[in-house]
Amino acid sequence: MKTPDNDLSARKKLILKAIVDAHIDEGEPVGSKYLTQYKQLAYSSATIRNEMAELEAMGYLEHPYTSSGRVPSNLGYRFYVDALLQQYSMTAQEIFELNQLMHAKMLELDKLIDRATKLASSMTNYTGLSIKPRPVSCTVNRFEAIPVDGSSFVLVMLTGVSTVKTKYVKLDDEFPKEEMHRLGITLTECISGLSADEITLPKIMEIERRMGAYYRMVSPAIKCIYDALSETDSGDVKVEGADLLLQYPEYSDVSRLKGMLNLFEQKDQLLQMVADADDSKVNVFIGSENSVNTMNDSTLVFKTIKEGGRVVGAIGIIGPRRMNYSRVISTVNQLSAAISESVNGSALPPDKNNSENN
């Protein structure tokens, strides 16, 4: 549901923007009298009152009760984000920190996303979410078996998505170390690039044949590969700076805080949102848009990170619905762009900031 700009007169837009800005600053419902102090609104409180009544009728504002200032509705915030928001430009310090991150040359995606999320959280002062979906069809490009002792080795798997997985494999017997090494090579030759369900019995038999007398190493290794490829904990969501929520009055209500902490534990829901999201722009879920009803008064801003066309993660910021959108959106946008650049080698231009959902 796109909200066309021409629904609203220029003055209504001005007033709506002023209300959202004021509410973001003050955290409290804003009244008509308060708005008269804005020099751009050279009208009396009564005029503004009339406009506010109309904006409310249109669904952009809400009344907590019969008479105490107005608060933007989800739709109001949505319009603000889509049409009224002006681009935040980063300070020198912020750009510096961002460059720091990019020059770390920490090319392992997992760690990169964690770091970026931490940075995003500290830059915005909201809680960060480091999201790493485990893609359904994860494949391994290269296997390497590193002997630990005679009867066990570490299987290192370089996946297609700039990550490294390791599994400790315990064998039932003693085997020569050279054979373990050879197993790695054989696995790479036979099943690299295949997803879990493409590793068929004939393939496994082929590997066992190649391993000759040492065929009994194969089965435990394959089991571990299955585990790694179809990891039961199907994705990972790390929460960075949950305590930051508490500085905002909306979370001094225990039940609301509870909802939020619950959301953090139900990582599936977050992963689902990321999976369903538009991966070309910054996504902004305001309030209870998009079904997750626990976050009725919160907003989630995130952008996915792609590698070779595949979504491999996302960094997000979650905070009160009354958040500093321009700041948060541009931070998330810049950081995810920085990571994509780092991972894909070439710099993709950051997307336009605006987004639409619902």
Added chain:
Amino acid sequence: MKTPDNDLSARKKLILKAIVDAHIDEGEPVGSKYLTQYKQLAYSSATIRNEMAELEAMGYLEHPYTSSGRVPSNLGYRFYVDALLQQYSMTAQEIFELNQLMHAKMLELDKLIDRATKLASSMTNYTGLSIKPRPVSCTVNRFEAIPVDGSSFVLVMLTGVSTVKTKYVKLDDEFPKEEMHRLGITLTECISGLSADEITLPKIMEIERRMGAYYRMVSPAIKCIYDALSETDSGDVKVEGADLLLQYPEYSDVSRLKGMLNLFEQKDQLLQMVADADDSKVNVFIGSENSVNTMNDSTLVFKTIKEGGRVVGAIGIIGPRRMNYSRVISTVNQLSAAISESVNGSALPPDKNNSENN
């Protein structure tokens, strides 16, 4: 400060235990009248009242205000845990789950600790802490360099503590893949078993000499090794099930919840506690024992996990001071014992449960 048993008459002990039990069950201050319903206490409320007054004078009980039932003090809980608690025995289901964990043969310590913490949290219904200190003198037993492309490789490090670390190393130039492999072997030969500060310039020069014309691969690799060994985020604390806190009324007070969430973010403090702790038994920090004042009304129970005499991690449970101690202590004890067994190969007998601090 050990509390000798003979400070208290048998009846006082009985009453103290009854008070702690009742308070754990009900969550509210307990009064003299309430206690008369315990059939073991065949006394009138007045008699119990007198005893309670004395217990309070001795410091075992506290008065929230002039007149509303008593609550155990830190000292009261301490005495309860040290002297009055009887061993909780696990149900068949719990033993089953525990065995499940042990049979997973997931020999990577990190993952093992995470799994066990998750299990401990769900078994006790309190928040779990998966604690992995980065030992000061972390050493690498074996290096392996796995080429990714001509100018980068993944450096896999098998550390002395059953963990695997990987670092992505980006080189400034193109190098043959065989040389990358040879670098791994050379590193293993020259600096395996050394800690970060033992990797001196002569050693590095030796490695460069051995790599001959390819000496320029060495410096980026060494840098990564330094990073890995002295990882700035010097340890890792994962919080499992923070939302479980919210079911306990002590955390419906926002400021207390805030303190707890804060504690979760200040991982250093937790790591310090683990580092200072007695590693031979289950540690129980009750209330504000041991300086961490943010957890005034909470208790932390944890036990370290040792491998080859070194503390390599800990699993812990944190919850309201009014927690089910017997349950929590035995769960933590069993799970950490199971991990130690799994890691050290041989089964160490679980320690005695009791503990003392402060």
Added chain:
DNA sequence: TTTAGCACTCTTTGTGTTAAAGTGCTAACC
């Protein structure tokens, strides 16, 4: 030594009152 009884203290809960904030509407004004 134990118990019954009672006065006392302190919290909790509910109620009524007042002040403040902000709206909605009407009528006047430019």
Added chain:
DNA sequence: GGTTAGCACTTTAACACAAAGAGTGCTAAA
């Protein structure tokens, strides 16, 4: 017609105050 001033109305927030409830401490009796 758009804008403004004025005023009645509504609702919350804050405060005080009273009544109820719970549990103790103490005294005196069993």
